[in-house]
Structures are given as structure tokens and as C-alpha cells.
Amino acid sequence: MGSVVRAAGRMDYHTRYVSVSARREKKESGKTRVVIEQKRELEACKYNNHCSQEECLTSPRVSGVKDAENFCYAKEIKLASEEGRLAEDIKKEQEKLKEADLVIFQFPMYWSSVPAIMKGWMDRVLGFAYAQEKRYSEGIFKDKKAMLSFTTDCPESVYSDTGINGDINVTLWPLQNGILNYCGFQVFAPQIFWDPATGSPESRSSMLEGWRTRLQNLCGEATVYFAPLDYFDKEKGFLLKPEVKEKYASKESGLTVGIHMGKPLPANSQTKARV
Secondary structure, eight states, rough: OEEEOOOOOOOSSSSSOEEEEEEEEEEETOEEEEEEEEETTTTTOOOOOOOOSGGOOOOSSSSSOSSSSTTHHHHHHHHHHHTTOHHHHHHHHHHHHOOOOOEEEEEEEEETTTHHHHHHHHHHGGGGGTTTTTTTGGTTTTTTTEEEEEESSSOGGSTTTTTTTTOOHHHHHHHIIIITTTOOOOOOOEEOOOOOGGGGGHHHHHOOOOOOOHHGGGGGOOOOOOOGGGGGGGGSSSSOHHHHHHTTOSSSOSEEEEETTTSSSOTTTTTTTTO
């Protein structure tokens, strides 16, 4: 049993934000499917997405933040989590995350990223989800899966490697690598709903049916490739180790979108699983 965090609602550009709990259930065939158990809309429940000092001060046993004069939210929220003095709404979200097998973020793409309410959720809730030696492939959530599912306000061509917005794989790198992979999640290829607002009712129904079908077999899919943590030398600023560079020297493309070694980017590396 686990929780799936989604941020979605209607199949249009003005998608609402929803947090969904789910569990995994074995079918008679032996396959695993995702079963939605409950929904909670972040907007409807007035979820607080603002980061502040106050949410680190909820315990009477601990007075004040550690360094109020030079307040660093990332450090303070991590300390508050370790010392059990987080705001109650953050604690509840973190408990759901700890129980989850799979986390899905469903949202409308805003400014080539997630909307503010979802970014605020990530900033406030994920503060406990990493450490210096527990990130990327060795991350705290390395046994969990996650994925992005989002709508756009433009056709797929706009986010192609010759489109005006640029390659969607580059757009997804900060989200899928910098947030999900950083916390250790194994990341499924994203589910992208291209420009549903201008599509016909039939095309939107087809999108939803495709998504529904994918969900039934999602847990059996391969995940997107990211370079493992042991490819990098901690003593040399986490640069690729010489033997790794040598291994990939003859390859036509780089390892990933961000770690490309000055070579062409691997095609569709953030939108398709590498088997």
C-alpha cells in the first residue's frame, strides 16, 4: 500500500491540483496495477505553498531556528525535520510520501516548469528527502518510483529539437534529475498531454483512455536512465571518474541531457525509458 501524489483534474490547460493516495494491487494475472483510493485538491484545501521560518518552530522543546540572522530555508527545514518540530501540514505530507510506492505529479506546465503551488509543495515537503551521501542512485527514495504527468498549451512540435521552445528533454532535466532523481526516485517516462485545450472531445477522451491503460501496467515499465552516483569522484568535485569517461569516449552521444561530455544529447533520454 502506498500514496501517489498527483496534481491534476480536468483535461485542459487550467488543470487543478490534486493529491491522490493510492495502493498497488495484484490482479489474478499476477500483474500489479495502481488503484486510486482518495483525492485531495491542493487548491481546494488551501494548501500553504509559502516557505517561512514559522514552519520550523512548531515544537515547544526547541526555541527558534538555528540561525535566524542568516536564515537558510533548506538547512533549517532539514534540521526541523530531524528534530521533529515541523509544521503539522508538512509532517502529514511527508508521512504520505514515506508510505508511497509510486508518486505521480500531475500538473499543467507553467513557464516550462511546475506551477507555484506544486513547487511550494516540493520545497516544503522534500527537505528531509536527501543527504550528502544519500542522493541520486543512493537516495533516500531509491526503492520508490515517481513520474511527471502534465498538460501543455501547445502542440508537441513546439517542444521539439527544432521547435521554438526547444527540446522537451532539456526542459524536463531539472525536474526529473534535479528533483526526482536527486531524491533517489526511479523515474518513469513522463505522460504528456499535448495541447488538450484546443483538441476535440474525442481527442481528449483518447488521451485519457491511453493514460488509463498505461496506469494499469505502469509498475512493470522500465525507468528513465540517470548516471549512478558511483560514476562521480567525490574527492574531485563530483566529476566523472576517468574510467567512466574512457568507457563512454567512443559513444556518439553523452550519458544524459545534463552530463553530455560535450557530445550530442542522447535522443529522447528524458521522455523514454532506456532498456
